Amino acid sequence: MLAKPRIGVYICHCGTNIAATVDVGAVTEFAATLPGVAVARNYTYMCSEPGQALIKEDARTLGLNRVVVAACSPRMHEPTFRSASQEGGVNPYQFEMANIREQCSWVHHDRHEATEKAQALVYAAVMKAARLEPLEEREAPVTPAALVIGGGVAGIVAALDIADAGFPVYLVEQSDHLGGRVAELNRTFPDLEPVSEWLPALVDRVQRHPNISVYLNSRVAGITGFVGNFEATVEPVGVGLAPALGRPQGSPLQVGAIVIATGYNVFDPRLKPEFGYGLYPQVVTTLELEHRLASGDLAVNGKTPKEVVFIKCVGSRDQQLGRPYCSRVCCMISAKQAQLVRQALPDSRVTVFYMDVRTFGKRGEEFYDEARRVGVRYRRGNVSEIFRRGDRVVVRVEDTLLGRTLEHEADLVVLAVGMDPRPEATDIAALLKLPRSADGFFLEAHPKLRPVDTAVDGVFLAGCCQGPKDIPDTIAQAKAAASSALIPLMRGVVPMEAATAIVDPELCAGCGMCVEICPYGAPALDPLWGVSRVNAVLCKGCGACAVTCPSKAIRLQHFTPDQILAQVEALVGW
Amino acid sequence: MLMDIQQHARELGLGLDLxxxxxxxxxxxxxxxxxTTALNVRSLVYGALIGDIAGPVHREELWDCTCCFTCVERCPKDVRPAEVIIALRSLLVEEGKVPSTIGNALMGIFRQGNPLGYAREDRTAWMDGLEVKPAQEGCETLLFTCCSSAYDIRAQAATKALVRVLKAAGVDFGHLGTEETCCGNEVRRLGEMGLFEMLVEEGKPLLEEVGAAQMVTTSPHCMNTFRHEYKLGMDVLHYTQWLVRLLEQGRLNLTGRVEKVVTYHDPCFLGKQNGIFDEPREVLKAIPGVKFVEMDRIRERSLCCEGGGGRMWFEGTNTEGRLAFQRVQEAADTGAEILAVACPFCMAMLDDAVKVKGLSERLKVMDIAELVAMAL
Structure with a gap:
């Protein structure tokens, strides 16, 4: 039985943000008349120290058991007022917020009508608050270890940081070596530094790190559990390939956090048949040229190329191919390779055909300047077609600055191929129910505020699996993912959402619709009783199961029908 | 008056997105x-976007576009560039500013149902001695002959060959006879939207009343508009697609031999625009004795013959550097004796080019249907 409500209502001026449009005094007077309200006040900034002190003080002296704050969006300050209520002795789940700023003062002009609307919103919040039940916030223990999926530069760096912080790391890589795509490169922009000068040392450190177990030729076949308590099964890729390092496989790995660093695929230019890739030996990709530059053999059909052409945006910025995004590295790779070709073949003419030059990173513009300084010609035009003429190929393109179509003959054509999401990402996404953006890359939880987090707590993203990026950005993101993964590992416990769904086993018919609808994998059918149970650690309190359940057996705490209907009734009856 | 070309294109039902x-x-x-000409579609898109082209401007090169739609197929941003040309042409059509030969072709279609201006009652002259069933009696397949296939003497030979092949396969097909009327594919691309709408309004019920399960066209141009713009309640196939099926089903047996080196020219409306690259090649390879060779510029990179988009009735602003001249040379360079085509427009353009370039001794342009008929 709930205690008789004693509600404190606090109306915020938000400086003039609210007070200029809403008559806060009138709203306060109105609130004081509502049933169960013990006190109603207004204040300039409720979120300020003195504002919060009002709540704590009243709660203690007046014996409040419910708090309503009418202010901004709960996205902004709900945590602030929940903890203020808690400090005053009120259960933080018996706090309710009325948004009279974003949903009222900011969007209305008429003072009278805005005031009436604010009063209605406060009324609804008070009606709900009276019915709120106390909920308990619990914590779950964390397994102090991490799983890193993918042994490219992103995975390596993330693994090293977590391991250096003192936690065991399991690094799973599907190929037979560490280093990923970067291991295929020769020199990197913007300093033309050979990869051999830094990557082997990094790989070596991983292999010798006491806290890191490397699983080569392996893939993650299954993941269950939740933040702090994941269980992953690793299996060998292919037959007869034993892991080169690490502990014997088979037993599942227990980890508290997961970093996904599965990387990218190189765009296959055969999907752009107009370039004749695969038909003409003169047409190669930037990755193939990288290998040739490393070996020093740039000859085509036994002859040293005199005319070299780079074509940008092959497989990027292309809606027809379903790849609308910029791959972010091709402009710099082209500038790098064009310089290296000029170095290797001083008699060659090197032309880069481009739509736009996007060398935006640190020292990027200077690197583009350097390419032109060493004699690389940049001509604006998106190449349309390649065909054969004698032992050369013809690059057909409009120089858009001249407004003239050219048939530019070349001995070597380099396609600056973009980045594709990896097909294996589909499997990982399915294992963890991870969302991906329309382009197929993993979706971060928020593009600005949570760039390495995912919709699944305890799972973080690093490198090109989240979207195309260069090595510096990849490493920065890997370090960010590692430090985010360390938060639960170092705390040792994870907070659990209190406003979770609960199933009434008497009403549940065991149909499993809740299991299907849940994006977080929280409900599961109990094999013994045939009814659904919601794992409170996985539940995010979204309510999808509650509205799906045909038997109305699922009740979402903090958003019960009783509470919501009281709120609606207040608004409709107004 | 400043004209909004984007809005105008939308009103014409074009997908142009400046x-x-x-x-x-x-x-x-x-x-x-x-x-080879002053036509620059990128520049036209820009002019239309910024309002630099603010109404019907008579630039003769607008009529140079062959509507091969290579630009539409390759545009990375789905602009559909060629449609700016169609939109600008339509403004000129509205003002009556069209080259006289194009005007004559449109008039011919309006009056006689064909751009050549021949009498409607002569549309079936090619059938002499062939006994083609009237589609009005009901048939499984409606054979639709392009105006060129029906009236042009060279193309007629291909049409007759196709009918012989179909008869040999024993399939049930019919023809609309003199009721058959121009499909309007080029009419729409010339910007004569009113006439095109009329052709659809009158043609669609006529075609559908036959009650055939499928329509087979001699020309990729007719196939294109029937498929995408008429929205007919039946499948529309190019004849090479049907021949492949008949060969696969064993209904068409080729017992003769054609001991020739053959290459093939992809029609833009069949290949680039409708992705039909393999079927014509499969038919050619199924002919006993044929040694099939490819040119360099094929499939998505095929060179246009310059017969589409109304160019059958307009010489173009550059009569010297015709692409068909280049194309027949490429074909001859492969060592082929026969340049196979699958479109009556390609036939006309390339056959002409072979003569002009003095290649007649070495290279003969033939329709795929003719080669198949030789192997019956």
Missing amino acids: FSCIQCGKCTGGCPVSM
């Missing part, structure tokens, strides 16, 4: 006539 354009030049770079 605002998506980033002026990359992929369209003009791949345009087959951009090196």
